[in-house]
Amino acid sequence: MFSLLLFIIGGIFGSFYNVCIYRLPNELDIVSKNSFCIHCKYKIPFYLNIPIISYILNLGKCKNCNEKISLSYFIVELLTAFLFVYSYNLFGLSFEFFGYIIFYSSLIIIFFTDLKYYLILDKITIPISLIGLFFVIIDLNPFNTNFYDSILGGIIGYLTIYIIRYIFFKIRKVEGMGLGDAKLFLMIGIWLGIKSIYLILASSALAGAIVGSIFIYIYKKDKNFQIPYGCFIVLASALYPKLGSLFYNLL
């Protein structure tokens, strides 16, 4: 019963994350005004704005203009709903439960702002880094990251991307990576610790290169086509708490 309640609350939060994903990059207010259809600006009344369910009932279309609504809205709501239930199964109602939700929620938002707008927003990475620091200081980090691991992870994560970016700029004279990536690694380092940085960096770069090549050679995108690299960092970070220790045990 309680899991069902958490699933519903998660869906509501997911619906709010969708608002953030669409409005933060567009510099729109996230609290005021109703949700509206991005095609026809139709204000969606609350009874048509039920997380997860509305999308299924309306078959992914706007009730007013019949335009397709991006599947990402549905995915974000569903993922967040499962995140709440999963986190509760891991930690019960505890500080770690909230920490886990905060970290993974930020990953969900970052994944979709990078996918849709090629943006990793400071408005997300900086506050979540600070909250991560707080969880480490009170020693209730859901990933068992200790204080020094965390501080070192944050600093090394940020500097590594900063240096790669600097070298890339010197060689190619174009910006390869934004500082958004550096701040994302600051955040990841703080939450997951120093050991996570290089594994996440290597696996996301590899996955990004493979998927990038597929798009260039199979889908014939031109070479300037930009990969939302942040999405790969997010995926690698999301998997790290489960798979990272497995990898290090193999070494």
Ligand SMILES: [Zn+2]
């Ligand atoms: Zn519409």
